[in-house]
Amino acid sequence: MTTCTVNGREHELERGETVARLLDRLGLTGRYALVERNGEPVQRASYPEVELERGDTLIVARPVAGG
Amino acid sequence: MNDTLTIAGRTFGSRLITGTGKYESFETMRDAVLASGCEMVTVAVRRIDFDARDEDLTTFLPDDVLLLPNTAGSETADEAVRVARLARAGGLPDWIKLEVIPDPRYLLPDPVETLRAAATLVEDGFTVLPYMLPDPVLARKLEEVGCATVMPLAAPIGSGRGLKLRDSIRIMIEQAEVPVVVDAGLGSPSHAAEAMEMGADAVLVNTAIAHADDPVAMARAFRLAVEAGRLGYEAGIMDEAETAQPSSPVAGLVTQP
Numbered sequence: 550m551t552t553c554t555v556n557g558r559e560h561e562l563e564r565g566e567t568v569a570r571l572l573d574r575l576g577l578t579g580r581y582a583l584v585e586r587n588g589e590p591v592q593r594a595s596y597p598e599v600e601l602e603r604g605d606t607l608i609v610a611r612p613v614a615g616g
Numbered sequence: 617m618n619d620t621l622t623i624a625g626r627t628f629g630s631r632l633i634t635g636t637g638k639y640e641s642f643e644t645m646r647d648a649v650l651a652s653g654c655e656m657v658t659v660a661v662r663r664i665d666f667d668a669r670d671e672d673l674t675t676f677l678p679d680d681v682l683l684l685p686n687t688a689g690s691e692t693a694d695e696a697v698r699v700a701r702l703a704r705a706g707g708l709p710d711w712i713k714l715e716v717i718p719d720p721r722y723l724l725p726d727p728v729e730t731l732r733a734a735a736t737l738v739e740d741g742f743t744v745l746p747y748m749l750p751d752p753v754l755a756r757k758l759e760e761v762g763c764a765t766v767m768p769l770a771a772p773i774g775s776g777r778g779l780k781l782r783d784s785i786r787i788m789i790e791q792a793e794v795p796v797v798v799d800a801g802l803g804s805p806s807h808a809a810e811a812m813e814m815g816a817d818a819v820l821v822n823t824a825i826a827h828a829d830d831p832v833a834m835a836r837a838f839r840l841a842v843e844a845g846r847l848g849y850e851a852g853i854m855d856e857a858e859t860a861q862p863s864s865p866v867a868g869l870v871t872q873p
Contacts, residue, residue: 556663579672583661583706590705608663610702614673615660615688616635616822
């Protein structure tokens, strides 16, 4: 099984799964989903192109209420 | 009065910036933002909790209000830079409220790490608004590395204690060549008015509005206080005197002999 971790949780990858597809599968349809892959931020414009790989560590964040 | 605030070439019609934290609902937050007249609001950046899916805060905010992501939760420069880069890559503005805070009790910022992060982020193309202790020397150094503002705290975050560090802020206002935004610790509209009368360019308020009994009314009160304080500053405040100065003529009294 090919998996990566997303916010510490194991995620089973589809073949050729991109960042955009990941966000779609996670149901993240909000205005902002901020993605860090293996410690590097992913540019929003490249979400449809960046393919995830086995063992990737992803953080998905978003703006929340704060001061 | 056509009074505007300019930060990094962007003009704002309001000198009040508000935080979006601590409201009981996003609806109340939105109504308070509208009542405040502010044109910039702070937001935090956090991992999405897949088990607790809340609504998207940003959909409650008017489109013409600038989102100012903060780096709250960062204890080092490296952490703050990481958060800022993540926010920008994901489509948030390249403006960042820089907070580097290692101290959970008083939430006082680390000046050394803040300066280090500011230099890195400016170099990286960010418009940096650093939260800081009111230290005129640090303010100058932050300016020198290219920060767009300096944002001294009035009192600890969320304390509502007002301008406890008034004298240092006054020196910063006197010396700064970038806008001075008094951020944190303001508890009532009069505190905001006082900061503006001193010549602060703007204030940033969150808890005082969000934790009011009526946040929407308090947002309006802060709006008026900021406008009144600024207008008073622009109008030129009278000199104080040690003794009374009569306001009515001393000559021609009806009762004079």
